[in-house]
Amino acid sequence: MALRLTLGRGYGIDSQRFADLSAYVAQASGRSLAVNKPITGEGVFRHESGIHVRGLLADRRTYEPFRAETVGHRGTEIVLGKHSGAAAVQHVLARRGRKVSQSEASSLAAALRTGDAAAGTIE
Numbered sequence: 617m618a619l620r621l622t623l624g625r626g627y628g629i630d631s632q633r634f635a636d637l638s639a640y641v642a643q644a645s646g647r648s649l650a651v652n653k654p655i656t657g658e659g660v661f662r663h664e665s666g667i668h669v670r671g672l673l674a675d676r677r678t679y680e681p682f683r684a685e686t687v688g689h690r691g692t693e694i695v696l697g698k699h700s701g702a703a704a705v706q707h708v709l710a711r712r713g714r715k716v717s718q719s720e721a722s723s724l725a726a727a728l729r730t731g732d733a734a735a736g737t738i739e
Contacts, residue, residue: 701725
């Protein structure tokens with residue numbers, strides 16, 4: 617990937633098979649593949665942190681120098697959790713067809729941090 621990204625040379629390697637190859641080697645060796653393993657780990661293209669997601673939404677290259685599909689992953693995934701901010705909440709809900717205001721998204725993000733589901737409801 618480094619040669620492809622820096623010099624624009626792929627040398628005929630099908631990088632879209634990296635994730636499958638890595639999973640195959642893990643299974644054949646009887647060793648699990650770390651979720652955060654660079655390039656091939658399942659969680660490498662999964663993002664939660666507020667400032668991290670904000671940067672990613674502004675310009676994907678902020679945290680992803682290449683698209684997930686380039687190495688055989690399904691795509692970028694933004695998940696909600698205790699580290700999520702309003703931008704992540706708005707993005708995830710919008711992708712599910714529910715538009716919320718900045719104020720509502722901030723309230724929901726706060727509810728995620730405190731674990732208070734009742735505080736995070738929207739009418």
